[in-house]
Amino acid sequence: MPKNLGSTIIKLLIGSFLVGWMLTLFNITPLELLEDLTGTIGQIYSVALSSVRWAADYILLGAVIVLPVGGVIAGLNYVQAKSRQRNRPTNKED
Numbered sequence: 424m425p426k427n428l429g430s431t432i433i434k435l436l437i438g439s440f441l442v443g444w445m446l447t448l449f450n451i452t453p454l455e456l457l458e459d460l461t462g463t464i465g466q467i468y469s470v471a472l473s474s475v476r477w478a479a480d481y482i483l484l485g486a487v488i489v490l491p492v493g494g495v496i497a498g499l500n501y502v503q504a505k506s507r508q509r510n511r512p513t514n515k516e517d
Contacts, residue, residue, distance in 0.1 A: 449466060449467055449470055451463055451466070451467075
């Protein structure tokens, strides 16, 4: 048995509550889950896939701006770093 059985039980209750709450967002009841587990998984997959498709539109739209700006900033940082290396005094003793 775990050292702190009460703490373990509380964690299990909280975890069960959160998972149950998330399943209600997909309109899944405990009876449906037991009757048709593969259908339920398919339904969750379908909802998750539609959410990804929805988010992909926004990601692509933002990438049109963010990627070129990030590229310009990275290029400027690269040029600045090269410039610093070239202008660094060398301590060569002849």
